[in-house]
């Protein structure tokens with residue numbers, strides 16, 4: 001009799017466990033945003049030879065997008081291109097220094113002629129000087145602002161007109177948690193600029209009824225990509241996890257994503 005009771009209780013627990021799992025799965029499915037398809041989209045990624053840029057390229061390739069890869073590091077960019085082609089993607093790779101406005105415009109013209117109209121831009125290229133203000137050469141400080149912030153203006157001016165003509169496109173800004181609160185001078189200034197740029201662009205598109213053009217802001221905590229200037233006591237994020245979370249936000253056409261969610265705390269405290 002006692003043994004039968006034990007078996008019954010165990011069966012009941014198993015049933016409860018199963019119900020809980022089914023409810024969780026159903027809730028997750030219901031709450032998950034619909035993810036759009038990027039099959040056939042022409043997706044340009046800057047800094048595609050770097051750690052996150054390469055992973056973005058491979059994720060977009062898996063999703064069926066055609067790729068335009070930009071990086072100032074030709075060898076690293078070509079390596080990403082090869083990996084993406086191995087996944088079956090059509091890839092155009094260009095060596096471009098996005099700190100130079102005229103280089104961006106010239107490369108954009110080449111892309112239009114050789115690959116067609118870009119429908120998605122992932123502004124991912126980024127640098128950091130990582131020195132205290134008074135110890136840092138002016139050129140290094142300037143470079144951070146040019147690559148992380150000014151380039152967003154020129155990239156958008158180069159590719160937004162064709163998106164507007166079709167009211168279709170997506171502009172992604174890879175900023176940083178350091179675009180929401182401060183630690184290092186040049187990097188934070190540039191990433192605050194990136195966040196401000198993203199927010200203003202989103203407002204401008206909304207005011208112009210260009211609802212078909214989406215914008216997504218990505219603000220990750222430190223990622224384990226080897227940028228030695230970005231260190232903290234708390235362990236860094238895994239690059240693949242960071243990119244997969246970003247992809248969910250991009251394909252879900254989310255306005256913004258903080259990775260991890262804890263980063264929303266300083267963001268909300270800002271208001």
Ligand SMILES: NC(=O)C1=CN([C@@H]2O[C@H](COP(=O)(O)OP(=O)(O)OC[C@H]3O[C@@H](n4cnc5c(N)ncnc54)[C@H](OP(=O)(O)O)[C@@H]3O)[C@@H](O)[C@H]2O)C=CC1
Nearest residue numbers: 047049050051052072073097098099125126176222223225
């Ligand atoms: N790693 C981190 O902890 C975090 C990174 N981010 C942001 O994510 C983005 C990607 O970072 P991550 O992958 O770690 O960085 P990486 O340094 O690994 O990659 C950046 C890539 O951009 C290239 N690049 C640098 N300057 C230029 C330029 N002027 N023109 C074209 N390409 C350029 C780099 O080339 P080269 O190697 O030759 O310099 C490199 O290939 C950046 O915007 C960064 O600020 C945000 C939060 C945390």
Ligand SMILES: CC1=C(/C=C/C(C)=C/C=C/C(C)=C/C=O)C(C)(C)CCC1
Nearest residue numbers: 176177178221222230232234262263266
């Ligand atoms: C404020 C804050 C945090 C610290 C964040 C830090 C230190 C972020 C550094 C980010 C960097 C260096 C990004 C590079 O692009 C925690 C611990 C997540 C908890 C939530 C509040």
